[in-house]
Amino acid sequence: MRNQTPTPTVLMLACPASGHINPMMNLALKLSHNGFQVIFVTTDFAHNRIKSIMVDPLDSNTIQFASLPDGLSPDDDRTDMAKLTVSITNTMPSMFEKLIEDIHMKGDDRIICVVADVVFGWGIQVACKMGIKGALLWTASAATLAMADNISMLMDKGVIDSNGRAITKNIQLSPTMPAMDTELFFWLNINDSETEKTLFHCFEHFSQFLDLTDWWLCNTTYELEPAVLSFIPKTLPIGPLLSNSNNNTNQNSRSLAQFYEEDFSCINWLDQQPHCSVLYVAFGSMALFDQNQFTQIALGLELTNRPFLWVVREDYNRSIRMTYPNEFQGKKGKIVAWAPQQKVLSHPAIACFVSHCGWNSSMEGLSNGVPFLCWPYFSDQHYDKHFICNDLKVGLGFDKDENGLVSSKEIKLKVDKLLNDVKIRSRSLQIKEKLMSNIAEGGGSSENLKRFVMWLKEQVF
Template sequence: MNLKHVLVIPFPAQGHVNPLMHLSHKLAQHGCKVTFVNTEFIHKRVVNAMNEKVNLEGSKVELASIPDGLGPQDDRSNQPALALAILRTMPSSLEKLIRDIDSVDGGSNRITAIVSDLNMAWALEIAHKLGIKGALINPSSAAVFALQVNMQKLIDDGIMDSNGLPIKKGKFQLSPEMPMMDIENTPWCNNFGDLTSQKTIYYYISKMMQHSHLTDWWLSNTTSELEPAALSLCPKITPIGPLMESTEFRSLGQLWEEDLSCLNWLNQQPPCSVIYVAFGSFTVFDPRQFEELALGLELTNMPFLWVVREDSGSKTEIAYPNEFQGVRGKIVRWAPQQLVLNHPAIACFVSHCGWNSTMDGVSRGVPFLCWPYYADQLYNKNYICDVWKVGLGFDLDQKGIISRWEIKKKVDQLFGDQNMRIISQKMKEVIINNTAEGGQSSENFNRFIKWLKE
């Protein structure tokens, strides 16, 4: 039997590239060859960020790239512009790449399946056209996937209009067992600025949901115990998570080079003493809020490991944290997050509540202090704090700032709550059992592999 050759294509953002790379390594471990297709812009960053120790010769995952349709000077954090450029140019580029791969070595290397990020579901059209298998992987929560499946119902129920814009303010519930969601906090409304941008994001998501019906495989980076209500609302969603990194090729999905010095620093800290602070790849702070965070960490009198990306704000911010580096604090540009959260010194995780970070934290039994920024992060916070009860949220002051005193207060509250730590540890055990052999996520993944190889 020829080796099955799977093409995996993520949406061009850190929170998508990472879990799809974990999935690719899992496919490779099960005997598939994988071609991982980034945009040229992301591909360059991944290659530049690779740890020197990574030797791709041993990997069955090959890296490839196609243009995203934007020019070299265009701003890739402008997601509406990026979304429109992707639709304009990437489908034809992907088809050409597949035909080029298929023509090498007399067709012995041909692509036999495409596994597409839900946000790149247009790739299923290419699979359909070329007569190869297609499947979807959703890197966010099953709850957000279920929300997108039910977008038409929200229109029919008069909650939003046909552009995804709220008809009236307020909250709604997809099912009685799921947390309430604020209509203004849907992933297409929140923090995208003007109405035109919101409409564009909604249009793009709607298009992806239309394409999603071209496959019976809706894989999701979650477990049945974490999101039972969302999974019963959309039984087509198949949980295979949480997706964990391959230690051998760990830095392959990173857009920043990981600073491994933080692991040695953690080795010198007492067990369960360090506050880990990381806000993902998109969060940007204004200088005032940034300063309050720094002063709040200082006020806690606890050791902290803080990830400050170079692009997280103004130039003053980049220089500023150096004043706080010292005996108690360690600041890095980017961290090997799953290794950090696995470290016995970590006591809690101050997080933006992106779904990958959420999965990283709950699967390692680490309680959260929730600081969501935009999109699905606000809904993920509801699960962390209200459904699973493994975290606390911060409250804003009259100026709309999370003050240093609020930070200290919530850190003290979390450290004093032994019950939350016990719940976090129990959740970790449930998740480990799910991904272990015989667990539901593991069995679902094996069924998927069987289908890929048929």
């Protein structure tokens, strides 16, 4: 029998990338814990991948999954960001509108709000067309949101050209913000000029979506980015959006919405290691290295003579099978295909995080007081590295040699330098305290989320 009173529902629209889906799912769980029914929408490809990994089913009474085709064929390369973005933009908005119509036609759920990843800002456009309120979530730093929101100004001032390429070297977005190297603009670091141009023109239209809602949610805190958040005061910091903050204290519970199956044997292994001794090495879901660089990483870890936990994805060798050098024994370390990262970073055995510096990983590392060795791969990760090393001063970067490689000796050098710097460790722990106090009861991010929840509840009546 159909429900006489439709359930107030929040429809969440997530970009199909691990660094976007994870914080979006953690926000979905927070809304669920505040009494809302949530329908979590992403692409068919991402949805099927998540379902194949998921062990612990979501509570079907509060969170449901739905998915839409991305417009590509099953054999298409979804790591081609430009192709995927264009296809999604051309095909998904109309299907998203039909999904909403179908949900309302069934009569069991009444959508009171669409929360869309800013990258899928067209979802807010669809919501507005259908008379539904909307909110946007920016899953990266507030600084990169400021970059995206000021693209028109940057072009008008001659900082970038019509394709987003830098004309001047530095820019100061506001008098209270430090000067920024234009080479750190996130659309300039995709490693392919045509892809950079295509994605830039997509970002160029973001401001029209931002103007459709008063709710710009961001996975950050005021203490981390005070000058930026003062520059874009409409942004509401609700970070860090962490899986462990959702009342989940079971060390063996699986993270939700993962693209890879987590190997929990690494937690048992960490339990056997000395306090603050292990190098955690993980480069996210997209970074790839060639055989030469892979070899140097392996030899570098060996050279440190320290215990290490190294994540080497099973899809790492998409075209060429990566092989470990003969000299690599790996006796002090453990290698897994994917790790429960938040649980790893919160483990007392972890000494530092060798990271690609995706914002989601950055927030997880910072929230656990772990110093960084920064190795960005693309996009906003280069800005995040600068932020971690130069602004927060809780990490170091690697220098490449004449062959463009980070050598094994460089890896050992920076590991030793980082772990011998007590000031970096001290600053890391201070940042952890500030971030965790934000999501505690009465903290800034906690109170901001309450504001959003109260507004959502007002939409019910």
